[in-house]
Amino acid sequence: METKRADQIAEALEQLVFQGEYEDGQRLDEIKLAEHFQVSRTPVREALQRLVLSGMAEQIPRRGVFVRQPGPVELLEMFETMAELEAACGRFAAARMTDDGIDRLSEANERCKAAVNREDASGYYDENERFHQEIYRGATNTFLQNEALRLQNRLKPYRRVQLRFRGRMAQSLAEHEAIVDAIRSGNGELASKTLREHVTVQGEKFQQLMAGLKKTG
Amino acid sequence: METKRADQIAEALEQLVFQGEYEDGQRLDEIKLAEHFQVSRTPVREALQRLVLSGMAEQIPRRGVFVRQPGPVELLEMFETMAELEAACGRFAAARMTDDGIDRLSEANERCKAAVNREDASGYYDENERFHQEIYRGATNTFLQNEALRLQNRLKPYRRVQLRFRGRMAQSLAEHEAIVDAIRSGNGELASKTLREHVTVQGEKFQQLMAGLKKTG
DNA sequence: ATAGATTTTTTTGTATACAAGAAGGTTGAC
DNA sequence: GTCAACCTTCTTGTATACAAAAAAATCTAT
Numbered sequence: 452m453e454t455k456r457a458d459q460i461a462e463a464l465e466q467l468v469f470q471g472e473y474e475d476g477q478r479l480d481e482i483k484l485a486e487h488f489q490v491s492r493t494p495v496r497e498a499l500q501r502l503v504l505s506g507m508a509e510q511i512p513r514r515g516v517f518v519r520q521p522g523p524v525e526l527l528e529m530f531e532t533m534a535e536l537e538a539a540c541g542r543f544a545a546a547r548m549t550d551d552g553i554d555r556l557s558e559a560n561e562r563c564k565a566a567v568n569r570e571d572a573s574g575y576y577d578e579n580e581r582f583h584q585e586i587y588r589g590a591t592n593t594f595l596q597n598e599a600l601r602l603q604n605r606l607k608p609y610r611r612v613q614l615r616f617r618g619r620m621a622q623s624l625a626e627h628e629a630i631v632d633a634i635r636s637g638n639g640e641l642a643s644k645t646l647r648e649h650v651t652v653q654g655e656k657f658q659q660l661m662a663g664l665k666k667t668g
Numbered sequence: 669m670e671t672k673r674a675d676q677i678a679e680a681l682e683q684l685v686f687q688g689e690y691e692d693g694q695r696l697d698e699i700k701l702a703e704h705f706q707v708s709r710t711p712v713r714e715a716l717q718r719l720v721l722s723g724m725a726e727q728i729p730r731r732g733v734f735v736r737q738p739g740p741v742e743l744l745e746m747f748e749t750m751a752e753l754e755a756a757c758g759r760f761a762a763a764r765m766t767d768d769g770i771d772r773l774s775e776a777n778e779r780c781k782a783a784v785n786r787e788d789a790s791g792y793y794d795e796n797e798r799f800h801q802e803i804y805r806g807a808t809n810t811f812l813q814n815e816a817l818r819l820q821n822r823l824k825p826y827r828r829v830q831l832r833f834r835g836r837m838a839q840s841l842a843e844h845e846a847i848v849d850a851i852r853s854g855n856g857e858l859a860s861k862t863l864r865e866h867v868t869v870q871g872e873k874f875q876q877l878m879a880g881l882k883k884t885g
Numbered sequence: 886a887t888a889g890a891t892t893t894t895t896t897t898g899t900a901t902a903c904a905a906g907a908a909g910g911t912t913g914a915c
Numbered sequence: 916g917t918c919a920a921c922c923t924t925c926t927t928g929t930a931t932a933c934a935a936a937a938a939a940a941t942c943t944a945t
Contacts, residue, residue, distance in 0.1 A: 457928080481897075491930045496898090497717060504721045513897060513936055528811035532756070535812070539752035594745035595752070598815075674898080698927075708900045713928090730906055730927060 457494035460484075461501040468507050468518055469608045475520035479508065506605070523661060529606055530654025536599045537583065538647035541630065544589030545639040553635055556585045560627050567620050575620055576611055582627060586646070589634070613656040623649070674711035677701075678718040685724050685735055686825045692737035696725065723822070740878060746823055747871025751864045753816045754800065758859035761806035762851045770852055773802045777844050784837050792837050793828060799844060803863070806851070830873040840866070 464484075467473060479502075484495045499516045502508040510516045521529065548556070559582040566575035580603070587599040614620055626649040633642035681701075684690060696719075701712045716733045719725040727733045738746065765773070776799040783792035797820070804816040831837060843866040850859035 482895095492897095493929055493931090496714075497928095500714060500717055501721065504718065514938095515897070525811060528809045531760075531809055532812045532815060535752070535756035539749070539756075543748075592745045592748055594742060595749045598749060699925095709927095710899055710901090714898095731908095732927070 457497040458501075460488050460490065460494055461498035463488070464498050464502055465505075465507065468502065468520075471520070471608075473518045473520075475518060475522075477518050478515045479518060480515075523658065526609060527654055527658060529602065530609075530650065530657065533599075533602050533606055534647045534650035534654070536595070536602060537586065537650050538643040540587050540590040540592075540595060540599055541634065541642035541646035542639040543592060543595070544586050545634045545637050545642040547591040548589035548634060552585065552589045553631075556582070556589065556631055556634065559585050560624075560631055563624055563627060567624050572614050572620065575623075576614060579623065579627075580607075586630070586634070609657055610653060612660055613653055615660065616656055619656060622652075626652075674714040675718075677705050677707070677711055678715035680705070681715050681719055682722075682724065685719065685737075688737070690735045690737075692735060692739075694735050695732045696735060697732075740875065743826060744871055744875060746819065747826075747867065747874065750816075750819050750823055751867035751871070753812070753819060754803065754867050755860040755864035757804050757807040757809075757812060757816055758847065758851065758863035759856040760809060760812070761803050762854050762856040762859040764808040765806035765851060769802065769806045770848075773799065773806065773848055773851065776802050777841075777848055780841055780844060784841050789831050789837065792840075793831060796840065796844075797824075803847070803851070826874055827870060829877055830870055832877065833873055836873060839869075843869075 464479075473479070479499060481492045481495050481499070484499075485492045488495065499508065499510075502518075503510045503516055507519060508516045509519045544552070559578060562578040563575060563582055566572075566578050583603065584600065587596040587603075590596055590599075614623075626645065629645050630642060630649065633645050681696075690696070696716060698709045698712050698716070701716075702709045705712065716725065716727075719735075720727045720733055724736060725733045726736045761769075776795060779795040780792060780799055783789075783795050800820065801817065804813040804820075807813055807816075831840075843862065846862050847859060847866065850862050
């Protein structure tokens with residue numbers, strides 16, 4: 452990997468951390484990274500700062516920056532927070548979404564359904580992401596929307612695994628239907644509640660899967 | 669102002685932006701800032717990056733970073749988001765807060781009451797902040813807690829002005845009482861609803877005040 | 886041989902130097 | 916006189932150089 456600009460390096464580093472390329476607590480060596488990307492330390496340091504400020508790494512002054520892979524507890528906390536953000540988006544969406552927005556949401560869900568029908572887990576993953584993003588957008592609150600997008604992106608690598616549960620995709624789709632109905636009918640409380648549970652389940656499934664992997668090695 | 673370390677410069681800059689020292693859209697000149705703080709451009713650039721990533725400034729590549737004072741719309745959006753975060757904290761707090769935590773919350777509210785009684789607006793402002801922080805803490809979700817703290821800090825300069833409304837302090841205090849009661853009784857839905865409205869009112873009061881100031885000059 | 890002190894080495898943080906792109910001004914053509 | 920092309924200047928972004936602090940290694944005394 453030989454990129455040039457600082458923000459590209461930051462993105463590449465995020466990807467590497469996401470993909471579990473680095474272990475928790477591992478120090479990110481400025482010099483080695485500079486050599487790896489064939490740049491000087493300056494843009495590497497900028498990229499590292501971005502990682503730190505996004506919470507993916509921790510900086511200890513005069514010691515370096517260390518990757519911070521969230522443990523099971525923090526992950527559950529993040530899913531829980533995501534559930535609340537989405538619940539908020541859903542409540543606003545139910546009250547504010549335009550017909551146009553609801554159409555987009557329905558179409559996104561149709562694409563989810565199509566992915567399930569052709570048993571395309573990867574496709575479902577992508578379309579599911581877009582489905583949720585339509586809800587963020589429907590909240591008609593750019594700030595909240597961006598916060599939701601930020602956390603969604605941060606949880607990306609962990610959401611992926613839970614689709615491996617047998618029958619999870621179909622269940623997820625059914626939940627989507629309920630969400631769309633609630634938003635369409637303008638029932639904010641219901642939309643909020645349904646979305647919260649939908650996301651919370653994701654976190655719980657993830658936890659189950661992790662626990663299982665730990666046992667079986 | 670002549671500081672030395674990068675993070676101190678970032679803090680100082682945040683303060684300057686908060687205090688309205690810089691107008692919206694104004695470019696933050698690296699060289700001038702470096703001279704001002706009597707350091708080289710390097711730590712200044714690090715500080716500017718922090719501002720950008722925290723949303724207080726915008727960076728245009730090869731052009732510079734420009735301060736981004738939130739307009740009325742974005743501020744309302746931020747207050748709305750804050751309300752939702754606090755509502756979430758309140759709901760969790762109602763379910764999870766320990767007796768110890770409830771004691772701390774009550775005490776914080778007592779200090780608010782004391783500030784109101786001695787008509788100490790500045791004191792109320794500080795104690796009110798701590799009161800809300802006890803709720804974040806009571807959510808027993810470190811991630812959510814930190815998100816709430818982050819936004820609370822970002823809204824700090826705007827929350828201050830709304831206390832200038834006549835009778836607002838007393839009303840705020842009354843709302844606090846209802847919040848404490850709801851949490852104490854373990855009624856998550858009520859706690860969440862009450863908190864949401866409490867924070868939403870802050871945003872609306874702020875808007876009213878701003879509109880008023882605009883008219884009178 | 887081991888614990889502590891001292892020196893060496895490594896690494897972060899800051900300053901300066903340099904390169905490349907953008908803004909602004911000047912000159913020239915119509 | 917105005918518009919456009921070119922050139923100058925200024926600013927950002929990156930590379931290198933240097934300083935200071937922490938980690939590692941060596942040495943000494945008991």
